[in-house]
Amino acid sequence: MARRSGEHAVVLGAGIGGLLAARVLTDFYDRVTLVERDPLDGDGPRRGVPQGFHAHALLPRGLQAIEELFPGLSAEMAAGGAVPYEMIADIRMIMGGHEFARTPTGARGVSATRPFLEDHVRRRARALDRLTVADRTQVTGVVTGPGRVAGVRVAGAGGERELAADLVVDAMGRGGRTLAWLDEMGFDRPEEETVRVEVAYSTWYLRIPGQALNGDRMIIIGTHPGHLKGAALCAVEGDRWLVTLCGSAGVRPPDDPEGFFSWLDEAAPADVARAVRQGEPLGGIGTVRVPTSVRRRYERLDRFPEGLLVVGDAVCNFNPIYGQGMTIGALGALALRDCLRDGTDDLARRHFAAAAAVLDPAWRMSTGADLALREAGERRTPGSRLLDGYLRRMQRVAGRDPEVAVAFSRVSGLYDPPSALMRPAVLWKVLRG
Ligand SMILES: Cc1cc2nc3c(=O)[nH]c(=O)nc-3n(C[C@H](O)[C@H](O)[C@H](O)COP(=O)(O)OP(=O)(O)OC[C@H]3O[C@@H](n4cnc5c(N)ncnc54)[C@H](O)[C@@H]3O)c2cc1C
Known part of the structure; x- marks a missing residue:
């Protein structure tokens, strides 16, 4: 163990943020319990992560961070059928209407669906001796002591029970419960910054022969002012292509096959649109909408309960078209590890400051681009x-x-x-x- 911080830590939510936080905590706590309300025995999209059906690129920087916590994960994913690529040599990138020059960067990633990635990370997490995964278990409340969180209440097959903990980490994504708990405990809520993005996705899985797309591993067509129709095509495990149409600033992509093809005719190069038309559909078209990006400024609070931290989307969720969320979650997990290496004194203040430093550049870039897209000024x-x-x-x-x-x-x-x-x-x- 790196440095003992306590006996028991509980992480709420087994998304990417929760899995990585739990992995970090196993270095510092004797026992870590990861609580998740979904059943975790399947390997497909699940209810708590509806975005998992859609394009979910983990940036190479994010993969590098996850590899620090789970060495060898990319090789395991590639062995399972994920598609290795090098940024930007293997990616056809069209941004602002311009197709980027192709060149090696040394930044390598693996392209896969979100459920596949999560399944691989979860398997590695489950193999950790100190970690227990309690799935099909809903977080119902928090147990408090004077000025601190002392555990959580959860409800599962055996009814409701309390889990006492030295540290509770809220990784419940956009619907994280910390705001309500701060109200209950008489603490201030953090300031919230909200940017209206009104992004909508339509996604279809297809089998497209490799040659039809010139051996590319990914094709990214970004939206830009005046052109609010984009698309992301990713070669993923199972010899499939995941094709996501993305509409920005209120433009909604269609969910019927003919509309899907017409969108690509308009937004994508002709050879790409043609290849998709020739593809063999594997199931139906799914849709999702994201109205806003929200950042909660925990780092600006003067007081915060001891024994509680917040990570991942529960702190900040981005416009998904920039593919930053999971990478920021992974970098946040490394930042948490570095904070714990310095002990638990003043942990919340140090953790939120470190998380903010990770978030700042990504938030500035994505919200700057979002405001430019709206052109409302x-x-x-x-x-x-x-x-x-x-x-x-x-x-x-x-x-x-x-x-x-x-x-x-x-x-x-x-x-x-x-x-x-x-x-x-x-x-x-x-x-x-
Ligand atoms: C449409 C869309 C596309 C995206 N595309 C990308 C992309 O290409 N690349 C990228 O990096 N990021 C992408 N993201 C962002 C990415 O999905 C998130 O950043 C990431 O999932 C955050 O992880 P998390 O663990 O913080 O939260 P989540 O993944 O949301 O996980 C939260 C977990 O908490 C559980 N939970 C919630 N409430 C309770 C409760 N009461 N009790 C028990 N469990 C509970 C949920 O079931 C879930 O498992 C996308 C997001 C969306 C919406």
């Missing part, structure tokens, strides 16, 4: 307009300049900080056009 400043102009120009130059394409991809892939977009060599190329 409500909350846009002259600085953000200048940055949008620069990024649009950068996407154009990335069409023929591999160095600029790599710089853009590494920043949007959360490898490099946004300041890398302004490196003199890149800045010069972009300004020269």
Whole structure:
């Protein structure tokens, strides 16, 4: 054990955020219980994670972070049929209407569905001696002591019971319960920043012969101002293609086959649209809508109950089209590990500050792009307009300049900080056009 922090920790929610937090806590607590209301014996999409049916790319940076916690996971996934790729050599990326130059970056990932990824992470988590998974178990409340959380109440097959804990971690996603618990305990709620995104997805799984898509592993067609119809095509396990149409700022993709094909005719290169038309559908088309991105500013609170932390989407959820959520969750888990290495004194304040440092660049990038997409200009400043102009120009130059394409991809892939977009060599190329 790295440094003992306590006897028992309980993690609420076995999504990606919860699984990784639980893994980290096994290094510091004698016992860790992971509570999840869904049954976890299947390997398909489940009720608590409805987004799992849709395109769910784990950025290479996120995979790298997960590998720190579960070494060898990518190889296991690839052996199970996930599709290895290198950013951006194997990805056809069309951003701002410009197709990026193809070039190796050394950033490697594996393309798979969300249930497949979750299943592989969960298997590794279940193999940990200190970890117990309690599925089919609903979190119903919190057990409190003076100024602190001392455990949780859960309801499962055996009825309701209390789990005493030194630390409780809320990883229940967008519907996390901490806000209600703060009210009950007389603590302030964090400030909330909300950005209206009105994103809608329609997803279809198809079998498409590899050659029809020129051996590409992923095709990403981003939305941009004036063009609110995008798409993501990912080769995934089971020799399938997962095709997700994405509409931004209130534009909704169709859920019928003819409408699906017509959207691609409009949004995608002709050869891609043709290949999908020739594909063999595997089931029906599923849809999902995401109205807002929300960030809760826990790091700005003066007081927070001891014995409680919040991680993952329960702190901040992003517009999904940028594919950042799971990577931020994984980087957040590493940040939590680093905080625990320094002990448990003042843990909540240190944890939320570290999580905010991980979130800041991703939140700024994605909300900046969202506000630009709406063009309503409500909350846009002259600085953000200048940055949008620069990024649009950068996407154009990335069409023929591999160095600029790599710089853009590494920043949007959360490898490099946004300041890398302004490196003199890149800045010069972009300004020269
Ligand atoms: C449409 C869509 C597409 C996305 N695409 C991407 C992508 O391409 N790449 C990416 O990185 N991210 C993507 N995301 C974001 C990603 O899904 C989230 O960031 C990630 O799932 C967050 O993980 P989490 O563990 O915090 O929460 P979740 O995955 O939401 O997990 C929360 C868990 O808590 C459980 N739970 C909730 N309430 C209770 C309760 N009362 N008792 C017990 N258990 C409970 C739920 O069943 C669930 O298992 C997408 C999101 C959406 C909506």
